Amino acid sequence: MKILEPKNLAHALKMKAENNRAEPIAGGTDLLASWSAGAEKPAVIILLPGLAELSGIRLNNGYIRIGACTTHAELASNPIITRHLPALAAAAAGIGAPAVRNMGTLGGNLVCPSPAADLPPVLLAFDAEAVAGSTAGERVVPFSEFFIDYRKVDLKEDELLLAVRIPVPADGIKSYFRKVGSRKSQTLAKVSLAARARVEQGKVIHSAFAAGSVGPTVVRLKETEALVESKQLDLEIIEQACKEAEKEICPIDDIRSTASYRRFALNGMVREFLEMLLPI
Amino acid sequence: MEVAVNRRWNVNGQEIEVTFNSGDRLLDVLRNDLGLMGAKEGCGEGECGACSVLINGELKLSCLQLAAVLSDGTAILTAEGIENTRQGPLLQETANRNGAVQCGYCTPGMMVAMYWLMEHPKIPAGQGLSGNLCRCTGYKALIDTVDECRRILAGKKDGDMT
Known part of the structure; x- marks a missing residue:
C-alpha cells in the first residue's frame, strides 16, 4: 500500500486528481474495520489528518461550516454546534463509544454511509449541503441529492469531501434526534429520526423529518411533513402524522431488527417530537 | 504491496x-x-x-x-507506561484496592481508559468505560475506581489531604 502525505489541501486535491482510485483516510475507523473483516486494502491511500483546511467549525454568512475531518467528539462538544444544532451534537454523542468518537470523523460518516449512520438524518433534516472539492474548485451539493443509494453518494472520483455547511437554524426552531438501538453505547441504529419544526400560533411551520436505517439510504418523510404543514397541532393530527410516517418508509428485517418493529419505533419517535411541540 | x-x-x-x-x-x-x-x-x-x-x-x-x-x-x-506517569500509581493502587480485575484480558485497555477518565472528570465513569467490554468483574469495581481516583485528585487540588 503506497502512502501519499499531502502538505496542504491543494496538494491533496492534486494527488486525488492524479490517482483517482487512491483512498482518502481520516480517522480510519470504517476502513480499518473493513480490512479486518477481509476487505482488500487499496493500492494507494491519501492521509488527510493534519490538513488545516479540513478541520474547524465556523459560523459565516448564515452558515455553519464544519470541516470534514472534525471528529464526533468535537461535534458533540463544540459550542457552536451545541447552541445552534443540538440534534447534531446529540447524534454525534451517541456514535460508538468515547474512543471511536475521538477517532471517527464527520466526513467518514458521510462518504460511504451505512443506512444506519447517525449523522445523515440530522444533515438531511436541516437542509445541509456537502462541499466537495477538486482541482477545478468547490462544488456544493444538497444532502437530498448527495445520498443516492445504498452506500452510494454523489462524490466524483477526483473529489474529496471538504466540509458540510448547514444554514443556521432560525430562533425558536425545535429540534429532535433519537436513535433506537439495543443499548446506549456501541450500538447501531435499529431506526433513527431527526426532526425540526417551528410552531406559530399553534400551527406547525416548515417541519422536516429524516429517518435512518429504514431503507437503503436516509430518507426525508415528505408526506408526513406535508400532512402537518400549517396545521393546528393537536392529538388527532399527531396520530395521523405517526401513521403517515409508518406508511412512507420501506424498512427490512435484518440482523438488528424487524420491519414491523422499525415502523412501530418510528411511529413513537414522530409522536415524541410532535408532542414536544404541543403547548404545555 | x-x-x-x-x-x-x-x-x-x-x-x-x-x-x-x-x-x-x-x-x-x-x-x-x-x-x-x-x-x-x-x-x-x-x-x-x-x-x-x-x-x-x-x-x-x-x-x-x-x-x-x-x-x-x-x-x-x-x-505499560501508566505506572511511570504522575497519576499512574494512584490509579494502580485504587484499582488493586477495589479488586477491579479478574481474568485480566480487558485490564490493560481498562487501565488506559480509566487513566484518560482521570484527566476528563466531566465524563461520567460508566459512560467513559462504555467502549471497554469486561465480562467477569462487572463494572462496579471499575467505576468505583475511577470515582475514587477523581475524589482523591479533587481533594488534593483543594489542599485537603484527608
Whole structure:
C-alpha cells in the first residue's frame, strides 16, 4: 500500500486528481474495520489528518461550516454546534463509544454511509449541503441529492469531501434526534429520526423529518411533513402524522431488527417530537 | 504491496524510531515491533476496547489506527507506561484496592481508559468505560475506581489531604 502525505489541501486535491482510485483516510475507523473483516486494502491511500483546511467549525454568512475531518467528539462538544444544532451534537454523542468518537470523523460518516449512520438524518433534516472539492474548485451539493443509494453518494472520483455547511437554524426552531438501538453505547441504529419544526400560533411551520436505517439510504418523510404543514397541532393530527410516517418508509428485517418493529419505533419517535411541540 | 514507513514517536515517555509496513495497524507495531503486549486484539473491529491506548492524550483504539497516519512526534501511552506517569500509581493502587480485575484480558485497555477518565472528570465513569467490554468483574469495581481516583485528585487540588 503506497502512502501519499499531502502538505496542504491543494496538494491533496492534486494527488486525488492524479490517482483517482487512491483512498482518502481520516480517522480510519470504517476502513480499518473493513480490512479486518477481509476487505482488500487499496493500492494507494491519501492521509488527510493534519490538513488545516479540513478541520474547524465556523459560523459565516448564515452558515455553519464544519470541516470534514472534525471528529464526533468535537461535534458533540463544540459550542457552536451545541447552541445552534443540538440534534447534531446529540447524534454525534451517541456514535460508538468515547474512543471511536475521538477517532471517527464527520466526513467518514458521510462518504460511504451505512443506512444506519447517525449523522445523515440530522444533515438531511436541516437542509445541509456537502462541499466537495477538486482541482477545478468547490462544488456544493444538497444532502437530498448527495445520498443516492445504498452506500452510494454523489462524490466524483477526483473529489474529496471538504466540509458540510448547514444554514443556521432560525430562533425558536425545535429540534429532535433519537436513535433506537439495543443499548446506549456501541450500538447501531435499529431506526433513527431527526426532526425540526417551528410552531406559530399553534400551527406547525416548515417541519422536516429524516429517518435512518429504514431503507437503503436516509430518507426525508415528505408526506408526513406535508400532512402537518400549517396545521393546528393537536392529538388527532399527531396520530395521523405517526401513521403517515409508518406508511412512507420501506424498512427490512435484518440482523438488528424487524420491519414491523422499525415502523412501530418510528411511529413513537414522530409522536415524541410532535408532542414536544404541543403547548404545555 | 506493502511499503516500509519510518516514524519517530514518543512511546511511554521514550523517544523511539520504528520502521513498519504501510498497512500495519498501531496495534501490530506496538506488539510486534516494540514488544509492548499490553494492548490486546479482542474483536479487531473497534467494539471491545482491549486495544485502547492514548494518542496525544486522547483515548483511541490501536486496532483501528493505521500506524502510518501518526506523524513524527506523536505521543503514545500504553498500559505499560501508566505506572511511570504522575497519576499512574494512584490509579494502580485504587484499582488493586477495589479488586477491579479478574481474568485480566480487558485490564490493560481498562487501565488506559480509566487513566484518560482521570484527566476528563466531566465524563461520567460508566459512560467513559462504555467502549471497554469486561465480562467477569462487572463494572462496579471499575467505576468505583475511577470515582475514587477523581475524589482523591479533587481533594488534593483543594489542599485537603484527608
